[in-house]
Amino acid sequence: MIYIKVLVTGGLGYIGSHTCVELLNNGYEVVIVDNLYNSTIDVLQRIEKITGKKVDFYDFDVCSYEAMDTVFSENKIEAVIHFAAYKAVGESVKEPIKYYQNNLLATLNLCKVMLKYNCQRLIFSSSATVYGKVRSLPIKEDAPLSTTNPYGTTKLMNEEILADICKANPNFSVVVLRYFNPIGAHKSGLLGENPKGIPNNLMPYIMRVAANNEREEKEQVAEYKYVKVFGDSYDTLDGTGVRDYIHVVDLARGHLLAMEKCFNSLGIDFYNLGTGKGYSVLDLINTYEKVNNVKVPYKIVAKRDGDIAACYADTNKAFKELGFKALYGIDDMCRDSYLYQKNYIKEHGEIF
Numbered sequence: 324m325i326y327i328k329v330l331v332t333g334g335l336g337y338i339g340s341h342t343c344v345e346l347l348n349n350g351y352e353v354v355i356v357d358n359l360y361n362s363t364i365d366v367l368q369r370i371e372k373i374t375g376k377k378v379d380f381y382d383f384d385v386c387s388y389e390a391m392d393t394v395f396s397e398n399k400i401e402a403v404i405h406f407a408a409y410k411a412v413g414e415s416v417k418e419p420i421k422y423y424q425n426n427l428l429a430t431l432n433l434c435k436v437m438l439k440y441n442c443q444r445l446i447f448s449s450s451a452t453v454y455g456k457v458r459s460l461p462i463k464e465d466a467p468l469s470t471t472n473p474y475g476t477t478k479l480m481n482e483e484i485l486a487d488i489c490k491a492n493p494n495f496s497v498v499v500l501r502y503f504n505p506i507g508a509h510k511s512g513l514l515g516e517n518p519k520g521i522p523n524n525l526m527p528y529i530m531r532v533a534a535n536n537e538r539e540e541k542e543q544v545a546e547y548k549y550v551k552v553f554g555d556s557y558d559t560l561d562g563t564g565v566r567d568y569i570h571v572v573d574l575a576r577g578h579l580l581a582m583e584k585c586f587n588s589l590g591i592d593f594y595n596l597g598t599g600k601g602y603s604v605l606d607l608i609n610t611y612e613k614v615n616n617v618k619v620p621y622k623i624v625a626k627r628d629g630d631i632a633a634c635y636a637d638t639n640k641a642f643k644e645l646g647f648k649a650l651y652g653i654d655d656m657c658r659d660s661y662l663y664q665k666n667y668i669k670e671h672g673e674i675f
């Protein structure tokens with residue numbers, strides 16, 4: 324049996340941790356580099372518990388060339404999955420330098436070290452945010468690209484940097500994955516998404532409102548009394564924003580298929596990872612209530628700046644060329660997020 328060693332940057336994060344589990348369950352060896360900026364060390368033990376496998380871990384910053392050189396000198400890395408990045412849209416508008424510095428330098432350093440050690444396979448974690456103001460649906464990979472905030476611009480610039488690196492290094496192989504909206508959690512209830520501070524994204528907010536609602540009236544927190552639904556006058560079926568929610572385990576599986584592609588072709592290619600189906604904010608709230616038998620109160624408030632009406636993927640290219648197809652539906656996503664919520668509360672006493 325030949326073991327392929329994969330470096331996963333940001334491997335303790337939400338998508339990274341689920342991807343590490345899939346890699347380990349499919350016979351890959353995994354080395355994680357994560358500086359714990361937006362993750363916690365217990366995730367490492369959870370990955371090991373779920374898979375029964377050992378993971379090499381470095382508490383290093385990908386932006387440090389010396390640190391990454393150490394990782395490559397101590398391991399025979401054959402491929403890299405690069406998740407490590409800042410990802411808060413609002414913060415990126417307020418602190419653009421922080422975002423450009425971190426999200427661009429990490430990739431540049433990583434590629435420099437990869438070239439030095441002759442490691443030529445990279446999967447890059449991009450986002451549907453690179454499609455900017457969407458003009459036609461479903462979104463195909465060759466749709467026009469633009470961005471509306473510095474976070475999104477770092478993703479697009481990274482894609483361009485990687486395309487140039489591939490041009491200059493014909494033996495390089497890069498697969499860029501553009502994620503739609505990952506939600507859900509691992510079926511063990513041990514891995515999931517619980518952001519620090521008030522969540523920006525819809526599902527973590529729904530989870531907190533549901534948990535708050537299960538508390539005694541006097542224990543309830545004002546911030547999580549209800550979900551603020553950002554607008555109900557979009558040109559969609561119920562007027563609320565429509566997105567392509569994808570189960571994080573499906574997304575993680577997509578990385579394994581991308582890995583096979585990386586080993587079998589050269590140059591750069593781009594793939595949407597979504598389900599191809601759009602659900603509204605109210606669909607998600609109603610489904611969460613129905614499948615989990617909980618209450619998620621909501622109020623319609625003003626639109627959020629920069630939001631678009633609808634966004635969902637054309638999944639044909641990923642299906643034809645990677646063999647990727649999402650297996651889980653919106654009910655599974657809501658059920659698994661709730662399982663994680665319950666488990667988290669059992670372990671920590673509270674979720675916020």
Ligand code: UD1
Nearest residue numbers: 412450452523524525528551552553564565566604629630
């Ligand atoms: C957001 C980011 C996107 C990023 C992605 C990562 C913005 C504008 N976009 O996508 O760049 O790649 O997260 O996960 O932040 N909603 C509410 N109430 C809430 C939160 C959200 O009604 O409290 C609505 C939004 O208007 C949207 C939908 O829920 O229609 C999904 O929002 P969200 O989870 O933040 O994802 P995106 O905005 O699609």
